Amino acid sequence: MAAANENQKAQQPAKPSRFFAKREKVYPRSVKGRYRTLKWAAMVVTLAIYYLAPLIRWDRGPSAPDQAILIDLPHRRAYWFLIEIWPQEVYYLTAILIFAAIALFFVTSLLGRVWCGYFCPQTVWTDLFYAVENWIQGDRNARARLDKAPWTFTKIWKKLATHAVWLLIALATAGAFVFYFNDAPTLWRQIFALDVSPTVLWFMAGLTGSTYLMAGFAREQVCTYMCPYARFQSAMFDKNTMIIGYDADRGEPRGKHKKGDSWEGRGHCIDCTACVQVCPVGIDIREGLQMECIACGLCVDACNDVMDKIDLPRGLIRYDTEQNVENRRAGKPEEMKVFRPRSLYYTVVLVLIAGLVLYGQMTRKPFELHALHSRNPLYVRLSDGQISNGYEIKILNKTHSDAVYSLSLDGLQDYTIEMRGAGDLQADRLHVGADRVASFHIFVHALPQARTPADIRFALKDAATGETATYGSMFISGDGQ
């Protein structure tokens, strides 16, 4: 051991120690092929959804905004087409997030990290920024040369143009983001009238900056160092998970190949490094699956292109599974196993969550009742011998029209409901405005009950529809004194 160390030390003269590893800039070469086309399509679709979705209108009547997708923070509402969520129903959001996470796990267990390669915003925007770079500065070699070149006029304007376009895209990205939280047409006019609230301005500045930084500079480092998903997605992998695989059995031993030379006794990899040049995360896939790989398939396109040129079958690098590698070695046919315990239990969980959310939404009451028993004092004895209990009644009118409700209760023989408040309040005529929460302070008067506390249940009836909502509470008679 010590001897080996000495040996290595002798070979590698001690480098000055540094506290950081300098990032080696990646210059991916552009490529054409099936997966590149898929990636373009995914980019167009996801960006179109992102930029255009806030513009979709959805009529909800006069008391609610007409934007299909809107998170209305000042008014504490979230809208998504037919669905409307109040702060009390934030569990829907939780369920949707859990659903999204499990869906990611499900897809990952089947297809590997395709989310990372095709749909993740980090990938999509980085890809878009690379496209801009490619358009202004030229392909891989031209860009690397330009970086090394002295600061001539050409270099300056090319760099300036690239960063200007990047910033424009970043600004548009930030601009679209704030639309999800504000009425888009109104904000649009405000932006052009330069009359935007400081909050919106801060968010736009921050998001422009982060988009520019993440997609222009951090790029693959986000996936490698920052992203937690990237790290734990390998936990969803098994032998049947699709990964980008280099067929080492077929490719090795690799080496340069001249046209007309025999393929006997050597592998099909001609060591052209096309797969390395196109890789957006800067790895060599021939070393096997690596943590950095985002399964985008660009190396597959690059290799297939080369294989076509040298008249060998495609698929030296391809979407593959470990199981298939083993099967080929054992002379068994390839197979794609979709139904595995892992995929099955992810499916079960997904169906369960989706079912719960759907059930919750379909049985969602148009109004809600809450009753909170007053605790100070718990009960009051009145001069006629009756007992009074106070309650804070909260009515959530989730409809988009004003409503009148009548409040009654079950569990007491003879009771009256008294109210204190502004105006002539009557428990059988409670007015609650559209899309509003109203609270009322009521007093229930009844003779002392045999049981204390007695279980009671308030019932709220919508005068127009006849629908009811109930809420359990108690009536406390005390010691009857």
Add this chain to the structure above:
Amino acid sequence: MSENDKKEIDQVSGIETTGHEWDGLKELNNPLPRWWLWVFYVTIVWSIGYWVVFPAWPVPSGATKGTAEWTQFSRLEKSQQDIAVLQAGYIENFKAAPFDRIMNDEQLYAFATAGGAAAFKDNCATCHGTGGAGGRGYPNLNDDDWIWGGTIEDIHQTLEFGARSGHPETRVSAMPAFGKDGLMSREDIATVVDYVANLPRQGHDLSSKGYDLFQKNCASCHGTEAKGNREFGAPNLTDGIWLYGGSKDTIYKTVYNGRSGVMPYWSGRLDDNTIRQLAVYVHSLGGGEKSEGTENGGSQRKPESPAAR
């Protein structure tokens, strides 16, 4: 020592290890990403900014002040000022509004009860309790048994001038000390106390001696029916709600020694708006009664109260 000084190189990766070992596992001493290191440095620089701007270093007289002169006290002061500015509009409205408008205007009413609730806890809760439930000698403000009246105007007057408070306009009355001052004999007091203590349950027994004694000595204030008189602040003796307690012993003490509890006056101690807010708040606690000639804001005073049993 010399063995330990040597840096150990991992055979597989060729990277130096940190030298630590956990159950046979060793950690590679990989360098950090550059962006990470820069963020780390920036946070250090940022923290220096904190030292300069905010109170930071302990010195004999407390701590360095910081260029922003920030303290929690100044922040509190600022927020109090902000609140005062916010309130100004409401207070103007409230000042101008008479009670019957406040009792019918949702916003004014909400403003009054919110302000009243806060002022109640500061000024009234000491005697009446945080929930207004009172205690021995201090009336429960949640019930409908008012000694001086339960309309918003009555409550306001009691709040403003108090009862036996020493204010020139105070509400005043006295329960005489029948025993101590020799107005009644001990036996008669015992008889009338017996009679009064049973009133809520049994009502009037016109043939009893207690009835005669009551009519002779008590009815001038408490009324022939013993239902009290709010003009004199004489409590209703038939409703089973006792300010000092309903046992015969306690009632005996009340009759023998008299009672003269004090409700302080708040006029001049609290500003008019706060007193009016308190009146609305106390009225909202449950027992508030409707004012004469108005439709809204409370229950009608029940002329006849059926006994519990």
